């Protein structure tokens with residue numbers, strides 16, 4: 393335990409049902425150094441908690457490809473542009489650890505630091521240049537979001553020093569930005585993108601789904617249904633035609649409000665007017681279900 397100005401910080405490592413939980417970067421780093429001297433491969437799954445089957449699929453893949461897997465659980469304040477969204481983000485550590493324990497009893501290390509431990513008194517992001525990827529889509533609607541993501545991921549990578557790190561394609565723009573971060577900062581880690589996990593009804597799994605009202609839960613699969621129809625239309629119609637069609641679908645929906653629908657080049661993330669046979673395209677969507685913002689995407693070709 394140490395006293396950081398007027399903040400009391402308790403450092404701990406404890407075992408919960410076999411899963412080792414660290415809140416201190418020093419103890420975690422030391423454990424990882426020890427594992428690495430024994431030539432153990434470290435996988436890393438960064439999360440903000442409220443774990444669901446999508447996260448567990450990332451953890452399972454990481455367990456299959458590494459000797460140990462670090463799962464961070466940290467609701468990162470600098471990537472939220474709305475205080476209300478940050479305050480309401482679900483925090484379910486005990487349940488999260490129980491879910492992780494069902495994946496492995498002895499190969500998972502959980503890192504669950506406090507905000508003070510990560511940021512001290514200055515809760516601020518570093519400013520990054522991701523070659524313009526940060527200005528598209530989410531970057532236009534969530535001020536400072538990717539600086540916040542870049543800051544926390546760079547910091548977590550420096551503590552965990554993973555061989556492989558796993559990110560879901562639901563946040564496809566985030567995945568591309570993290571690949572760019574690794575390239576620009578010359579970080580020694582493989583970034584592995586993993587396919588989107590969906591509920592049976594097609595809704596992309598997300599920690600935010602927990603907060604949907606029963607009515608919005610019934611309506612939310614409309615987002616994926618519309619993406620699938622947009623993909624079908626994309627084979628014969630122009631991007632403008634598909635975009636107008638999607639916008640009209642949402643105009644007729646009283647429960648879901650479209651923030652954006654964009655067809656973009658998978659690499660540059662720039663929106664596309666004219667299709668080229670040699671490029672890969674994806675449709676990206678952000679929708680409000682009351683005050684809950686849901687995103688999704690689909691590969692088009």
Ligand code: PAF
Pocket residue numbers: 438439440466468471541544545563566
């Ligand atoms: O995708 C998330 O949950 C977060 O953006 C991440 C990558 C854990 C960074 O806080």
